[in-house]
Amino acid sequence: MWLAVALAGCGSDSADDTAPPPEVVFTYPLDQQLDVPLGARLLISFSQPIESESGAVSVTGPNGNVDVAVHVVGRGRTLSITSDAFEPATTYAVSVAGGPLFQFTTRSDRPRVGAPTLIALDGSNPASPGTFRPIFETSTLQLVFSEPLDPRSVTLEPGAIELVDPSGVAVPITYVANGIHVSLDPVGPLTAGATYELRLGDKLADVGGERMAPAAISFTPIDSIGRGAIRQTFRTRQDGDPAAAIERTDAANVMEVSHPLIGEARAFVEPNALATELGDPLALGGPIAFSIPKGQRFATSALDILLAGTIPSGLSTGDISIELLTDGGGRIYRNPFRPDETPDNTRAPLNVDLSFDLAVYATDPTGNAVLAQTIPGVQLTGLAFADEGVLAIETLGALEINLLGISAAPTNIVLDLLSAPGASLTADVQAPTLLTSLPAADSHAWVADEGIELVFDEPIDIDRARAGGIVLHDAGSVVESTLEPHGSVVVVRPRSVLNNHSYRVELIDVADRAGNLMPPASLAIATQNVATDMPASVLAVSPGAPCSLVDADDTTAGRCAGGNAADDRYKRFALAANEQIAVVFDHPVRGSSLTLGKTCNTGSVRVEHVGADGACIEAVSGTLLVRERDLAFVPEKPWVVDEQYRLRLRSGPNGTCDPGEVCGVNGRPASFDPLAGTTNAASGGPDLVIDFVGTVATTATTLLANAAQGDDNRVALRIAGTEGLITSATFEGPDCIPSTPVVESCMYVLGAIPAQLGERRDNCTLPDGTTVASCIPVAMSAQAMYSTSVTMTAGAAGIPLTTATGTSVMRVRERPDGPLEGYIVDRDGVPTMVVALDLYMDAPDMSLPLAQHDMHSKPLAVSLEGPLTFRPDGRIAITLHNLADVPIAIGINAPLGITGTVKVVVPAGEMRLQLMSKPARGRLP
Known part of the structure; x- marks a missing residue:
């Protein structure tokens, strides 16, 4: 009473x-509460x-x-x-x-070694449901797992998740899943006093692909309605x-x-x-x-x-x-x-x-x-x-x-x-609207192992959408997909990796929970064009540098193989105790070729604890996360401070892709020495080996930003003159800047830069020597950018020398006097990044008829600046451009003493790099 x-x-x-x-x-x-953030x-x-x-x-x-x-x-x-x-x-x-x-x-939401397990049911140990929090006939069942689940595996079906009544009939449920959490909300009240069974099957998998051992949990709801x-x-x-x-x-x-x-x-x-x-x-x-x-x-x-x-x-x-x-x-x-x-x-x-x-x-x-x-x-x-x-x-x-x-x-x-019995409840009378999507409609930008993000202006009735309201079609056939609510965004995620071509998303019956129905709509989306005969290479690796290394010693990690012997040596690499290994490739890799070694010297991906003599002590236990163009390794336990580790990605001795080697989807073994060439003839070669040491945990925010080839990532090249016996030079092909009287050529850039946004710093000195009251330091690691080929004809003694540069490689150099840092500052109310980069530029596939060039480890310096903005699809974009002309001198040495230089310049503002964050919801964990 x-x-x-x-x-x-x-x-x-x-x-x-x-x-x-x-x-x-x-x-x-x-x-006794579990799962406390x-x-x-x-x-x-x-x-x-x-x-x-x-x-x-x-x-x-x-x-x-x-x-x-x-x-x-x-x-x-x-x-x-x-x-x-x-x-x-x-x-x-x-x-x-x-x-x-x-x-x-x-709470722990890190991937773990071993199969996922259920650790809590409504806050209670699954072995004794209802002991921490009573389960009523009106309760939503909140499940907590030992590690994040692969969202493609979380479905209501036999072998995945089922809630069945005493007769064995599945109970209609609204479900929500994200990471380690799955919530099951029966559409109507359960029958108090009846015994229900929650069945979890081996179709459920963690993000590393390990499947759950089937389990069944019985519980009896308590009568609370009376x-x-x-x-x-x-x-x-x-x-x-x-x-x-x-x-x-x-x-x-x-x-x-x-x-x-x-x-x-x-x-x-x-x-x-x-x-x-x-x-x-x-x-x-x-x-x-x-x-x-x-x-x-x-x-x-x-x-x-x-x-x-x-x-x-x-x-x-x-x-x-x-x-x-x-x-x-x-x-x-x-x-x-x-x-x-x-x-x-x-x-x-x-x-x-x-x-x-x-x-x-x-x-x-x-x-x-x-x-x-x-x-x-x-x-x-x-x-x-x-x-x-x-x-x-x-x-x-x-x-x-x-x-x-x-x-x-x-x-x-x-x-x-x-x-407040007299309070008025607000009625929702507005139908949802589709604001945008990622990838955008009619684009060719879909990464085939990612989900499609549909951004609405309000949450929709996900049960209605799952019942056929939203469908992904491949030439009229339904593609089996899961639909995930993320606030007002719905991710349409195919349950298996798709072929590369065009698809259509049909919005047939989309309404909000109040029943307000939006008009039917559809959008066409195509995957990226990934056809290539070039071997996959590494754009970025954290920790490390994206190339096979040579000439390491007790104080340095060495230099890129194939570069000039006088190139800078990388400082020894380190990884904070709470960080994961990340590798980004320039082309899609075959997922089945990425096998994690469980013992020393096994697997195509090896993460090993090594001794002072460099010998493997043991393979590091952890989870390998495989995606179309990148991988990550999450250790089971944090890296130990001052202990030594080694990452090895295995390639092969020839152009044949054999077991135990990292291979592209085109069947060619990866190439980790891009300075030796990037064509199909360069497939295979030395392994990528990165030695690193564990350091203390960091509080910095890690951003792995990509620069995708396209108009937002390109370098315009202009002929500025010639010297010596080289008397003329022109670029062939489309004009990159039609508004100028001369023809500039465009190189389109592909890259990735792991960056860490640190805590606020006061009285910051910027690369140009000026100071600002405060800034966000952006620590970057020395990675590589690849650019497309341009064709140039140089004239020497009346003889035309025509060449295509082939893929150019721009390597970011470390700073000898401190960390490689950019800065985010306030420019009249606009967050703006400023950074000065020293680069090496190489054209390993460039050749001149009967002549040689000096585009090997060519040093360049560039100062970049640009705004940080938020795109309509939710991604962060940092759009950089060069503040001043960047001169590039191409030396040519031909027979009969014909030598000279072609002077090329990148005009101010015409090196454009747009670094983009990954999709927040559609990307696989």
């Missing part, structure tokens, strides 16, 4: 002249104000006490505990005044509303995002109303279950995003909307920290446990494309007060927001609600 009275709004604090000592009334996380703020709230004494709180992990910062918030009644020392998949114990209070286990659900409307609580004593932090209805990339940002929950259904107060003998039906929304103010907290980003999110993708739900229950006989009042308030799966999107089209995402498995805890005629609820917790498509940011959330 105590809870029934509370819900009726009749409870209140009784008068008491004594002042009892403060007592704990709730914590976040709950005791790293960076979450821990909270311990008390019945009344406490002294500002942090020494009484301790957090202990496997290695002893953890360094934490403790602050008193919420008008002196709550301890806020933060730390950047929490490790993933680790259990911590929190104590107050020497006494244990609660334990929690942090005599019938009670409909109740809540609205967000505002200043001046009743039950202000419920506030436990310094701000209500707020999301606080913190990350070095943006500093700190806040969004406030705007006035909203939500419909809920409360269970029968008598059904559970005390606690009351409640649910929040899916499809409902609440809004927040815009996120004001400043890079590093100071540099305008140029990104406007507009108001942010949050939609429940599944039925949210939880329970209101007696305070577990107080004796059973304690009255339910401000000294022993009711506790609240709330879980939901959220779609986040924004009103600004570009802001929406950047921000749109699904956040499953959100768990909040808090308090409920029944006073002054209302029921007030405050829930608090943490979630992770995908940040600008390149990182994840811990976000603390406070949600305050107040019962």
